[in-house]
Amino acid sequence: MTKKHLIEKAKEVSRKAYAPYSNYKVGAALLTKSGKVYTGCNVENSSYGLTNCAERTAVFKAVSEGEMEFKEMVIYAESPNLPTPCGACRQVLSEFGPELKITIISNKEQLETSISELLPLGFRF
């Protein structure tokens, strides 16, 4: 799985986002250490706080299929604003290890980072 392919997957799934309230469509593609890809989009709700972000959709899909070892995530939004993950998603992503590489892409820029950079000292139990 090349980075280019992972970016294509994130773009593709962003088109499936259910975002009638914000109109901000996000897609995430999560590559596991075993080489599988799990995608996710944001799913909004008329009770706004129930919205699920693209990143968590992808993680929950992967974990529910038995995958917990992640290598890399690409997050994409067709917008000038970079879809930097919210605090809740950072905490969820950090649950599965500090090594996860993250690429964040808008239609203007691209940022290469990692979960340990995005969430230093995340909560661990």
Ligand code: THU
């Ligand atoms: N959103 C994501 O899905 N991921 C991010 O990284 C940032 C925000 C969603 C939540 C909501 O549906 C919309 O973007 C606007 O906040």
